[in-house]
Amino acid sequence: MADVSVKEEARQLVEGLPEDATWADLANVVAMRARLAQARRERAEGRMIPLEAIEKEFGFTG
Secondary structure (H helix, E strand, O other): OOOOOHHHHHHHHHHHOOOOOOHHHHHHHHHHHHHHHHHHHHHHOOOOOOHHHHHHHHOOOO
16 A cells, blocks of 8 residues: 555555444544554654563573
8 A cells, every 4th residue: 555645545545444343443444544654754764672682681592
């Protein structure tokens, strides 16, 4: 969806909801999409912490 306008992407999100979706369902889908877009921007800008660094910091092995 990289070259799709926000308006078109919103239309696609709405079309993908089940017929009995609520306003809360729509709000959740939009919020999730916004968080995903933010994470993608942060990754592209090199602002994300690699999973390995987090695992090391907290003593997890994985």
